[in-house]
Structures are given as structure tokens and as C-alpha cells.
Amino acid sequence: MNRLALSIILIFSAALALYVPIWMEEEEQVEVSDKDAALVPNYQALNLRSKIFDKDGQLTHQVSAAKMEHYDLLEYVNFEQPEYTIYLAETGESWQLVASEGTFYDNNRLELASDVVISSQQTNDYIQTISTDYISFSLDTQELSSDQPVAISGSNFTINSIGFSANLETQQYELKKHVETEYLPTR
Amino acid sequence: QEIIQKSDFEQPIRLESENTFADSKEKVLFYEGNVKITQGSLKISADKMEVIGTNGAGREIFIATGKPASYIQQLADGSMVEARANEIKYIKADRTISLKGNAQLLQNAFTIEGDSIIFDMQKEQVLANTNEKSNTPTVTIFSPDTIQKTKDTLKNKAEDADKKQEDDQ
Numbered sequence: 001m002n003r004l005a006l007s008i009i010l011i012f013s014a015a016l017a018l019y020v021p022i023w024m025e026e027e028e029q030v031e032v033s034d035k036d037a038a039l040v041p042n043y044q045a046l047n048l049r050s051k052i053f054d055k056d057g058q059l060t061h062q063v064s065a066a067k068m069e070h071y072d073l074l075e076y077v078n079f080e081q082p083e084y085t086i087y088l089a090e091t092g093e094s095w096q097l098v099a100s101e102g103t104f105y106d107n108n109r110l111e112l113a114s115d116v117v118i119s120s121q122q123t124n125d126y127i128q129t130i131s132t133d134y135i136s137f138s139l140d141t142q143e144l145s146s147d148q149p150v151a152i153s154g155s156n157f158t159i160n161s162i163g164f165s166a167n168l169e170t171q172q173y174e175l176k177k178h179v180e181t182e183y184l185p186t187r
Numbered sequence: 188q189e190i191i192q193k194s195d196f197e198q199p200i201r202l203e204s205e206n207t208f209a210d211s212k213e214k215v216l217f218y219e220g221n222v223k224i225t226q227g228s229l230k231i232s233a234d235k236m237e238v239i240g241t242n243g244a245g246r247e248i249f250i251a252t253g254k255p256a257s258y259i260q261q262l263a264d265g266s267m268v269e270a271r272a273n274e275i276k277y278i279k280a281d282r283t284i285s286l287k288g289n290a291q292l293l294q295n296a297f298t299i300e301g302d303s304i305i306f307d308m309q310k311e312q313v314l315a316n317t318n319e320k321s322n323t324p325t326v327t328i329f330s331p332d333t334i335q336k337t338k339d340t341l342k343n344k345a346e347d348a349d350k351k352q353e354d355d356q
Contacts, residue, residue: 125211126211126212126214126240127209127211152209154211154240154244155244156244156245157240159207159209159216161207170212171210171211171212172208172209172210172211172212173207173208173209173210173211174206174207174208175206175207175208175209176206177205177206178203178204178205178206178207178218179203180201180202180203181201181202181203181207181216181218182199182200182201182202183199183200183202183247184199185196185197185198185199185200185245
């Protein structure tokens, strides 16, 4: 057996000695309980765009978001930078709701948080925008509500209040803790 | 010479109240509970306020109701004009204050009472309608010279009274 063969055998056995323990090591089985499974998003989407239609084929709302995580078991969707556009069947009007974060659950309730801006897509609406840091919105009833400070503005006025409730379709607003309304002078 | 300082009308209008109801379709806002409106030196206090925005931005009509609702504003010469009524309507674009129901307008020695009084700041006129039936309103020119004349006559009267008192002694 010449020296070459001997050195090959030596190297081979050293490698074996080194790796065998690693291979033998039992692959650690991560036990995932059902509860934890629910907390892991079923699927994620980046730069999502989706349109949702009702049974008569009417576009009810569309949503785009930088990131979306869908949790089947919890019936719960998490958004980053969501941008919702709501189309009101009765009036044919539409409103846009944007925020930094959003969650959509029970297939009907939308909660938006931080830098929430709701803006009418109709130029001659008297009330044009609603800005706050938290909104709860029901797609079924078009009811909007918040318990946070809110600014509701039109072309030459701004209403400040702590919390409010409103209906996007009837366009009626109730402010239980009105703080102040300011009408800007017109030039 | 203006009797109401024009700068008042260039100020923003600030409205405070306990709660508010807005109807964007009807372009109307309702304010309730401790309602206060301020615009420069103009102040209106009332129980309720309705703001009608149908005439467009800057042409709102403010209708204050109370028991009574009250209005106060500083005149250009520094004195104050005050008013009280069941209803005070402030038409911003026309710069008029209309008082209805137990209406009273007071300015120094001047007091005007009637069922309805319209105070036109632009034309510096006060239209006082003492009772509903009489449709000929009494017009009082509420201008600086009339105010001055009233002050003079009051001063003269006071001086005459003093002189008379001295003569009697």
C-alpha cells in the first residue's frame, strides 16, 4: 500500500470521525400545538391589491397594502399601510380609508390604527376628511366610530372632538365630546 | 367711518359646545350645550346653535337659540353693543344680526326693544319691528353721528341738571 493510498485513507477517516456525531444528532422535533398554529399566518402577500364583489357582482370594496398576513383559523387579516376604498351601493359614492396598520376580521369589521385618514371621493361633499389614530368600521352597516381625538373637516371648517360615531352612507355624524369647530375666514 | 371694526370679520369663527351633530348631506351642523361662538370681538352665547352651510363656504348662517341667547361686540369707537333675544341669527356674508322674540339691543344710552330687530353692521342701520302686526318697521340709523348726538344730548342734560342744582342751593 503506497504512501498516497495511506494518506487518502487517513484523510477519509478524519473526516468521518468529524462528521459522524453531527449526523447522529437527532433532528430536534419542534412540537407545534394547535394554538400556536393559529398564530402563524397561513399565507402572506406583499404589495397586495384585491377587489371584493358582492353576490350581485357589485364592487363593494378594494384594498391594497404593503403587506398582508392571513390567519385562517382566527379569520383575521393583518395589513401594513392598508388603503381601502369603499363603494357605497345606495349612493354610488366612494370613500378612501388609509392608515399605517389595519386588521380585518369576522369578514366584516375593519380596524385601522395610527395616521388614519378617511377621505370622500366626491369633491362637493360638505364633510371631506376625517383624521384620527383609531377607527372601527363595519362593512355591513357602514358604521364608523372612534374613541380617540378626531378632526373632521370640510372646505372651510374643521371640527375637533374626542371620539365620534358616524354612518358613511347617511353621512350623519355624532360627536359626544365636541371640543371646538373653527370656520376659516374666506378671502 | 365704520362702526364695527372690519378686522372682526376677517377673523376665524370659533365655536364651542358640549356636543355636535352633523348632517353632511343637508350641509347642516347642530351644536348643543353651552354653545359659544367667537369671531374677533363678536361673542354669541346660546343653548343651541344651528349652522347652515348650504350657501357655500364663507356664507354660513348661524342661528343661536337660548333663554335668551346673547350677543356682544366691540364697536370701532371701543364701546360695546349688546343684544339679547330668544333667537339670534348671524348671517356672516351680509354682516347682519337678526334678533327675534323679546329682542333687545343695547349700546351705551341706546336701548331698542321689539319683537324683531335687525342690526345691519354694513349699512350701520338698526331695523326695529316693535310688534308682529305692524309691518312698518321703525328704522333707527345706528351710525356714529347719532351715537355722538345722543352722547352730547345726555351730557347737556347732565350739565343742565348740575347747574339747576347749584341755582337751587
